[in-house]
Amino acid sequence: MANLLVGVDTGGTFTDIVLLQNGEFKVHKVLSTPDDPSRAILRGLNDLGILEKVGVLVHGSTVATNAVLEHKGVSTGLITTAGFRDVLEIGRQTRPRLYSLSAQKVPPLVPRELRVEVLERLDERGEVMTELDEASLARAIETLRTAGVEAVAISLLFSFANPTHEQRVARKVEEAGFYVSASSSILPEFREYERTSTTVLNAYIGPLIARYLERLEQELARSTRLRIMQSNGGSISSAMARREAARTVLSGPAAGVVGAVFAAQASGFEQTISFDIGGTSTDVALINGMASETTDGMVGGYPIKLPMIDIHTVGAGGGSIAWFDTGGALRVGPRSAGASPGPAAYGRGGTEATVTDANVVLGRLVPQDFLGGTMSLDQQAASQAVEKIAGRLNASPEEAALGMIRVVNANMEAAIRVISVERGCDPRDFTLVAFGGAGPLHACELAAALRIPRVLVPTVPGVLSALGTLVADTLKDYVRTVMVPAEVAEETVGSVLQDLERQGRQDLADEGIAPQNIRIERYLDLRYVGQSYELRIPFERDVEQAVRDFHAAHGQRFGYNDPNERVQVVNVRLKARGVTSKPELRRQQAVPDAQPETLSLRSVIFAGTGGEVVAYDAPVYARADLRSGTLFMGPAIVVQYDTTTVLPPGWRCYVDEVGNLILEQLEGR
Known part of the structure; x- marks a missing residue:
């Protein structure tokens, strides 16, 4: 009988599988197949002999992310209000590098000739100024059909206030046979550029996600239910993911943060920083009881305003390649050796030195114990790759390897500062949760540099993202723009929240969530009148209390506030959570003075106090x-x-x- 619960996370190098059976976890890793991620998933399930026994498979996918980053989405058109076809290109006045004279904007995902207009107009309250002209709509659809586009994004002016025109356009476009992405369904929120960008992203990747999930469902057993991780840390049905694919762009990293929360809370830690090093990137996130969330995300340079866990990513992972810039300085990443050919140590034809090769040279990876002994590392190939770097540095291979580790650690340290120090939080108040294939290799050195007091390494760190998919709740996010002064917002906020809650409970019921397992979380986006940005504040009692909380949050985030300044309620948000049953981690009674059995002694290299090479005879222990x-x-x-x-x-x-x-640095070090 198909009753197994399985979590899958597809990474750039490995595809991780976690099986939950009789309260215990079983883990498996296979090399990813970037051309078709489903092949690695099916191979892994076959390796475990469970392909026909899976009841629910929860999948953290990189298909959406890669399609955006590599510009491999489908041909997409945009229908918008007359006079606004260039919103997507104009964007915002903000510059990523303020003083750069050669800044280049990313090209729009929809070229100008595929951005077509229809005659219609609403005002900011959603009242009709110009009725939708059906003839202009017919011409727009015919233009896109002639151009051969596969998907159509629809973003009409002020459709968040009144979706009637946009819904009529969407019906006609769907009848014409296109994949449809309408802003009033994807993001009914103000800010024209971000709303249009998010809607276009959804259309751009939607057909790819739909085809991928349909193909995967066909290969799985008929009784298997497929669920997909969202960027907000919750799962949705496969059908929802096909309609709203943009919600999955940070699917895998979000699952890792959920897994980190689960593991840390089991050990009694609420304030943590998740630190996930994979083959191609490092993902970090701040967890203050719960994961921080944002609606100001960016993927490949394109704004996406859907709720997502606030994850900062840098191109630094086990497969990151060492190279020299034009000034002769050593750099590591963001280019990666990936799964094929992979690091030189994998013995698959890779010749460029990577972070994994540096760790092999330093003795920190045990070649014969890699992947539990199922895959042996080629120490000679790793040494030869690092020697090329050493030659340029006029240094020994060990010095070059230490240099590579210092450089990549500096990149990771900067990432952690972004989500902690720049958010007004002191890293010394947190515990670093290290996971991913390479997280526990680097965590202690990162913690020492940032003065983080301890590191937590979960029981299954290398597959924690896959575990995160298993413990994730079902989540639905809703938003409505209201734009009312806080002092007169109570009635409006109450009415909108009532409508959103009714919709959230119904949607979760449709997903099979029992009423007693539904939790409702309410939020307001608040700002001082005249500001151009908001802060999300939990709505627990009334608007007056939310305003007081806003002043305090503004002071923490920006260093100042003004309780006498007028406050505006911009958006009303609601999160409907279908709480899933969490597996209980088996607790063991501590054995006083238990001593681990040493498997072997090996020479391991660390940097001395002056940065010099120091070799130690270090014992090797088996985690089991x-x-x-x-x-x-x-x-x-x-x-x-x-x-x-x-x-x-x-x-x-x-x-x-x-x-x-639980790893801790001794005092005085």
């Missing part, structure tokens, strides 16, 4: 042998199937009751 209560000192290496944990000199490791590793 570490019992609750075990305490040991660094330097040490902990190997397991899905990752390797490096404990530098001056650090200690404690195994807590749920099996998580």
Whole structure:
């Protein structure tokens, strides 16, 4: 009988699978197949012998992200109000690099000749100024049909206030056989440029996601229910993901943050920073009881205003390639060796030095224990690749490898500062949750640089994103722009929240969520009158309390506030959460003075106090042998199937009751 719950995360190098059975996790990794991610998924399920037994498969996908980053979406057209076809190109006046004289804007996903206009006009209150002209709509549809577009985005002026015209356009476009993405369904919110950009992104990737999910569903057993992770950290049905594909652009990284929250809370930590190093990138996020969320995301230079976990990504991962810039400085990433050919150490033809190769040269990766011994690393190939870098630096291979690690760590450190220090939070108040295939390799050095007091390594760090898909709730986000002064907003806010809650409960019921498992979260987007940005504030009692909370939040975020200034309610938001049952991590009674069994001793290289090369004889421990209560000192290496944990000199490791590793730097180091 198909009753297994399986989580899958597709990464740039590996596809991770977590199986939950009888309260225990079983993990498996296979090399990704970028040309068709479903092939790796099916191979992994076949390896485990469970392809016909999966009841629910929750999938964190990179298909949407890659399509945007690589500009491989479908041919897309845009229908908009007459006079506004260039909104997508004009964008905003903000510049990513203020003083750059050669700044280049990313090209619009819809070229000008595929942006067509219809005669119609609403005012800012949604009242009709000019009725929709059916003849202009027919001409617009014929223009796009002649151009051979596959998908059509529809973004009419002020449709968030009154969707009637846009809904009529959408019906006609759908009848013409196009994939349709209408802003009144995707993002009924003000700000013309961001709303249009989000709607276009949804159209651009929608048919690709639809075809991919349909193909995957055909290959899975008929009884298997497929769910997809959203960027907001919740899952949605496959049918919803096909209609609103833009909600999945940060699917995989969001699942990792959900997994980090789950693992950290099991060990009693609420304030954490998730630190996920994969093969091609590092993703970091701030977790203050719950993951921080934003609606001002950017993917490949294109704004996307849908709710998503506030994740900052840098091109620094295990496969990141070392190179020299025009000034002769050593750089690492963002270019990656990916899954094929991969790092030189994989023995698949790669010859360029990567972060993985540097860790092999430094002795931090144990070649024969990689992936639990199912894949051996080629130490000689790694050394030869790093020697090319060493030659340019006029240094030894070990010095070059340390240099590569310092450079890539600096990139990761900057990413953590973005989501902590720049958000008004002190990293010293948080615990670093390290996961991904390479997270536990680098975590202690990053924590030391940022003075983060401890590192937590979950039980299955290398596949935590896949685990996150299993523990994620079903989430539905709703928004409505109201634009009313706070002092007269109580009635409007109450009415809108009532409407959104009714819709949220119905949508979750349609997904099979029982009423007792539905939780409603309410928020207001507030700003001082005249400001051009808002802060999201939880709405718990009344607008007056939300305004007081806004003043406090503004002070924390920006360093100032003005309680005497008038406040405006911009948007009303509601999150409908279908709470899923979470697996209980097995707790073990601590064994006092438990000593781990040493598998072997190996030479491991770290930087001395002056940056020099220092070799240590470090014990290698098997993660499976570490019992609750075990305490040991660094330097040490902990190997397991899905990752390797490096404990530098001056650090200690404690195994807590749920099996998580708690790493702390000794005082005075």
